[in-house]
Amino acid sequence: MTTAAPGRLATMAVWTLASMAGLALALFLFAWSGLYNVAASRGHWAVVEWLLAFGMRNSVELRAMPIRAPALDDPDLVKLGAAHFHGGCAFCHGAPGIPVSPIAQQMLPPPPELATSMRPWKDEEIFWIVQHGIKYTGMPGWVALERADEIWAVVAFLKRMPQMSASSYSELALGSVRSASQDGKALATVESDPQSTGACARCHGAEADGPTSALVPRLHGQPAEFLATSLRDYASGIRRSGIMQPLAAPLDSEDIRRLADYYARLSPLKQHAAAPDKSLLERGQQLATVGDPANGVPACNTCHGREALARYPRLAGQSALYMTGQLQLWRAGHQASTDGGAIMAPIAQRLSDRDIAAVTAYLASVAADPAATGRP
Amino acid sequence: MTAVRRLQLLALAALPLTSCADHQSVLNPRGPEALQLAQLSWFLFAVCTFVLVVVVVAAAAAIRGPAGARAMLASPRAVVWAGIVFPAVTLTGLLICGVWLTRAAAVPADEPGALRITVVGEQWWWRVHYPHPGGTVATANEIRIPAGRTLVFALQSADVIHSFWVPNLGGKVDMIPGRTTYLRLRAAEPGVFRGQCAEFCGGPHGLMALRVVVLPPSQFEAWLEAQTRVAAEPSSPATRRGRDLFVAAGCGACHTIRGTPATGVVGPDLTHLGSRLSVGVDTSPVTQANIARFIRDGQHVKPGNLMPPFRIFAADDLDAIAVYLAGLQ
Numbered sequence: 276m277t278t279a280a281p282g283r284l285a286t287m288a289v290w291t292l293a294s295m296a297g298l299a300l301a302l303f304l305f306a307w308s309g310l311y312n313v314a315a316s317r318g319h320w321a322v323v324e325w326l327l328a329f330g331m332r333n334s335v336e337l338r339a340m341p342i343r344a345p346a347l348d349d350p351d352l353v354k355l356g357a358a359h360f361h362g363g364c365a366f367c368h369g370a371p372g373i374p375v376s377p378i379a380q381q382m383l384p385p386p387p388e389l390a391t392s393m394r395p396w397k398d399e400e401i402f403w404i405v406q407h408g409i410k411y412t413g414m415p416g417w418v419a420l421e422r423a424d425e426i427w428a429v430v431a432f433l434k435r436m437p438q439m440s441a442s443s444y445s446e447l448a449l450g451s452v453r454s455a456s457q458d459g460k461a462l463a464t465v466e467s468d469p470q471s472t473g474a475c476a477r478c479h480g481a482e483a484d485g486p487t488s489a490l491v492p493r494l495h496g497q498p499a500e501f502l503a504t505s506l507r508d509y510a511s512g513i514r515r516s517g518i519m520q521p522l523a524a525p526l527d528s529e530d531i532r533r534l535a536d537y538y539a540r541l542s543p544l545k546q547h548a549a550a551p552d553k554s555l556l557e558r559g560q561q562l563a564t565v566g567d568p569a570n571g572v573p574a575c576n577t578c579h580g581r582e583a584l585a586r587y588p589r590l591a592g593q594s595a596l597y598m599t600g601q602l603q604l605w606r607a608g609h610q611a612s613t614d615g616g617a618i619m620a621p622i623a624q625r626l627s628d629r630d631i632a633a634v635t636a637y638l639a640s641v642a643a644d645p646a647a648t649g650r651p
Numbered sequence: 652m653t654a655v656r657r658l659q660l661l662a663l664a665a666l667p668l669t670s671c672a673d674h675q676s677v678l679n680p681r682g683p684e685a686l687q688l689a690q691l692s693w694f695l696f697a698v699c700t701f702v703l704v705v706v707v708v709a710a711a712a713a714i715r716g717p718a719g720a721r722a723m724l725a726s727p728r729a730v731v732w733a734g735i736v737f738p739a740v741t742l743t744g745l746l747i748c749g750v751w752l753t754r755a756a757a758v759p760a761d762e763p764g765a766l767r768i769t770v771v772g773e774q775w776w777w778r779v780h781y782p783h784p785g786g787t788v789a790t791a792n793e794i795r796i797p798a799g800r801t802l803v804f805a806l807q808s809a810d811v812i813h814s815f816w817v818p819n820l821g822g823k824v825d826m827i828p829g830r831t832t833y834l835r836l837r838a839a840e841p842g843v844f845r846g847q848c849a850e851f852c853g854g855p856h857g858l859m860a861l862r863v864v865v866l867p868p869s870q871f872e873a874w875l876e877a878q879t880r881v882a883a884e885p886s887s888p889a890t891r892r893g894r895d896l897f898v899a900a901g902c903g904a905c906h907t908i909r910g911t912p913a914t915g916v917v918g919p920d921l922t923h924l925g926s927r928l929s930v931g932v933d934t935s936p937v938t939q940a941n942i943a944r945f946i947r948d949g950q951h952v953k954p955g956n957l958m959p960p961f962r963i964f965a966a967d968d969l970d971a972i973a974v975y976l977a978g979l980q
Contacts, residue, residue, distance in 0.1 A: 566904060566915070566917065568915070568916045568917045569809070571917055571957055572917070573901070573904030573905045573915055573917050574904050574915075577901040577903055577904035577915070578900070578901030578904060582898075582899060583899055583900070583901055584896075584899045584900050584901075584963075586900075586963050587901070614962040614963045615963065617959055617960050617962060618959040618960070618961060618963070619959075620959070621957065621959045622959065
């Protein structure tokens with residue numbers, strides 16, 4: 276290096292800084308002037324659109340790298356995902372038999388119609404997009420970021436959707452709910468949603484019908500106080516769920532009371548057939564009736580049996596898969612912020628995987644108490 | 652720093668010691684076994700002080716002393732006598748003295764006439780059982796004993812290693828999972844002393860304390876008799892409601908109240924909670940307010956304890972449960 280180099284370097288540095296400052300100033304003046312057109316109706320230049328899509332693809336690919344997908348072919352998972360998609364996603368992304376809303380079509384970029392034209396993302400990449408959303412596109416993140424179990428249900432459904440007919444979609448998404456065809460006056464005067472997106476029964480069933488998916492809890496005959504508390508906790512976001520919070524949030528306290536009373540009065544559903552594994556059921560019965568004092572586990576039935584407070588759910592005949600999911604959430608440290616969760620979380624953390632399998636299989640096989648029905 | 656100021660600081664630093672001087676201190680022995688330990692401690696202290704003085708004087712002489720003294724200290728004879736023979740004789744003497752003085756605590760586990768009490772260390776409280784022909788006597792975090800009578804504590808652990816130590820009454824004995832250790836002691840006269848788990852056992856180890864209440868023998872017998880009884884039937888509408896809520900809220904899954912459907916054994920027996928001195932393992936006195944606070948907010952009273960917080964109760968329901976429990980004499 277020559278002796279003149281330090282002087283030349285300094286000059287170069289000054290010029291670089293000055294031109295950067297000039298560029299920043301020019302950008303600021305451009306934004307300040309209002310000359311840039313932010314109209315969604317105008318679209319992007321082709322080169323900008325290419326650059327944005329290119330950046331998005333690479334960002335999603337990089338960030339999805341550490342994620343590992345669980346098995347996604349479980350029909351219960353697909354059904355739960357379909358039901359959520361129907362209420363949360365179909366407005367913008369359409370579904371078999373349901374076109375994208377004309378309003379959503381005018382977004383920039385227009386949301387892709389996923390049934391026909393989904394980019395060939397990997398499962399993990401879809402998961403990441405559903406969990407976090409995408410900046411500058413209008414795609415929102417998941418309401419309860421930590422509920423990976425719920426997000427995987429949506430991914431499981433999205434994988435199936437392209438091969439789905441309109442009728443099989445509506446069976447998955449609506450369950451037992453059938454929108455009655457309304458006459459002209461009703462259509463003109465009654466506020467109704469032709470897609471029934473807010474109907475609880477799409478997932479939980481109603482009357483004599485049970486839930487469509489074993490991942491969804493059975494509400495029939497549960498104490499009204501417990502149901503109302505759960506809905507309030509979902510609505511306020513204390514109980515975290517990207518599926519339940521959007522549905523519970525619009526309900527006012529009278530709606531919540533009426534809904535809770537309705538499900539509380541329904542007759543409990545018939546219990547599930549007992550699992551064939553005898554030793555598993557014996558362990559489950561032991562945990563439910565006497566607990567495991569040496570490991571600090573109290574008996575489930577003391578709080579979840581027929582004589583307990585109406586503040587607690589009854590577990591006899593509840594879906595084993597649903598109970599397993601809740602216990603695993605508590606064990607992972609989630610859902611401990613509700614008053615009920617604060618009690619259950621430390622107890623769930625004292626259970627092994629086998630204990631969870633045993634106790635849920637046993638409780639699912641016990642007949643619910645018919646006398647509980649209608650109790651406020 | 653002046654000498655006066657230094658002394659003041661030293662006195663200040665020693666203040667915490669004075670707070671345990673009375674009811675949690677080895678320097679205040681209140682039973683023959685504790686007295687022996689205190690005597691042994693003082694004896695050891697005296698011998699150690701003597702040895703320290705000799706060593707300091709010898710070191711000073713070896714550095715600054717006259718040539719004759721330095722030569723003597725450096726001679727092989729001095730090394731043999733002062734470095735080998737003297738320590739061997741002194742330590743052997745101390746060992747014999749220690750064994751002799753603490754022989755009384757060496758335990759014949761089935762000493763006739765002794766009152767046997769089982770104490771199980773659990774994370775992070777003490778489960779206490781008394782043998783009684785009239786029925787079970789189960790309590791927690793509080794041991795009542797008769798003055799003058801020989802006691803044999805059978806010490807067990809339900810989880811990790813704990814250590815049972817009531818400094819005013821005797822030595823420290825570990826509670827080891829899978830085996831029973833014993834401690835024999837006697838309290839000379841009535842009084843209330845404090846014990847403390849002396850082996851780190853996780854989380855709220857520092858709050859794992861217990862009370863030892865020494866009663867005149869007749870009072871002790873009356874207390875033991877009262878403890879064998881099942882819980883009294885609630886007499887007022889408020890306490891009845893408290894009892895019903897206690898059962899319906901599932902408290903009985905972990906706690907026993909004899910005479911009710913509550914038969915849980917995960918946590919402490921509450922049959923006579925109102926007759927105890929403290930709630931939440933010696934963290935606060937038994938009052939209605941403190942019981943309610945522990946039910947709702949026990950994690951702030953004793954952080955890390957195994958009872959989940961019960962925030963589900965309306966204020967008046969919580970009060971009803973607390974009134975009921977505080978009344979269980």
